[in-house]
Amino acid sequence: xxxxxxxxxxxxxxxxxxxxxxxxxxxxxxxxxxxxxxxxxxxxxxxxxxxxxxxxxxxxxxxxxxxxxxxxxxxxxxxxxxxxxxxxxxxxxxxxxxxxxxxxxxxxxxxxx
Amino acid sequence: xxxxxxxxxxxxxxxxxxxxxxxxxxxxxxxxxxxxxxxxxxxxxxxxxxxxxxxxxxxxxxxxxxxxxxxxxxxxxxxxxxxxxxxxxxxxxxxxxxxxxxxxxxxxxxxxxxx
Numbered sequence: 001x002x003x004x005x006x007x008x009x010x011x012x013x014x015x016x017x018x019x020x021x022x023x024x025x026x027x028x029x030x031x032x033x034x035x036x037x038x039x040x041x042x043x044x045x046x047x048x049x050x051x052x053x054x055x056x057x058x059x060x061x062x063x064x065x066x067x068x069x070x071x072x073x074x075x076x077x078x079x080x081x082x083x084x085x086x087x088x089x090x091x092x093x094x095x096x097x098x099x100x101x102x103x104x105x106x107x108x109x110x111x112x113x
Numbered sequence: 114x115x116x117x118x119x120x121x122x123x124x125x126x127x128x129x130x131x132x133x134x135x136x137x138x139x140x141x142x143x144x145x146x147x148x149x150x151x152x153x154x155x156x157x158x159x160x161x162x163x164x165x166x167x168x169x170x171x172x173x174x175x176x177x178x179x180x181x182x183x184x185x186x187x188x189x190x191x192x193x194x195x196x197x198x199x200x201x202x203x204x205x206x207x208x209x210x211x212x213x214x215x216x217x218x219x220x221x222x223x224x225x226x227x228x
Contacts, residue, residue, distance in 0.1 A: 034216075043117075045219075
């Protein structure tokens with residue numbers, strides 16, 4: 001069965017630190033990849049998505065992610081985090097033939113001022 | 114443009130009772146999805162509607178769960194009778210076209226607590 005793994009469940013960083021959140025998926029066929037974010041008290045929002053083409057995708061709020069097919073990875077990065085980036089981040093995959101997204105367990109990111 | 118809305122935001126019921134959750138998708142979105150997150154676990158897909166038709170209900174846990182989308186607009190998810198393990202956050206999402214290249218937009222979720 002397809003799965004999505006997020007390596008870190010809790011990450012604590014100081015403001016201005018660089019961020020990388022790991023995501024690996026297990027499906028070998030056609031797959032589209034997403035990062036969603038849930039800020040405290042808000043609903044899930046799309047940060048960025050990869051369908052095809054340039055494996056380095058840029059999203060909102062300075063986030064980017066790199067699709068590395070050989071590693072089945074889609075890690076999320078941001079060069080300098082802000083306190084307002086405190087949130088829970090979800091990696092998700094959508095494979096061909098499936099209707100629903102498969103999510104990772106989420107990563108709680110806390111940015112200390 | 115209004116986003117996906119869900120009602121209620123919270124529901125606390127006792128084991129054995131019935132609860133109905135509602136989702137209003139983004140206007141014009143034919144595709145509607147239900148997901149659930151049980152505490153400590155990942156968000157899991159429950160089912161997918163295209164208009165009023167169920168396309169995939171492979172994620173529905175058991176026959177205590179009934180989803181409907183009469184008229185192809187809003188959807189309801191009924192849990193009857195509720196069990197303790199049904200507690201969690203129920204998310205609804207909608208998308209315009211469906212399919213692999215479409216983006217699903219999520220609602221705020223309904224937090225269900227079964228005592």
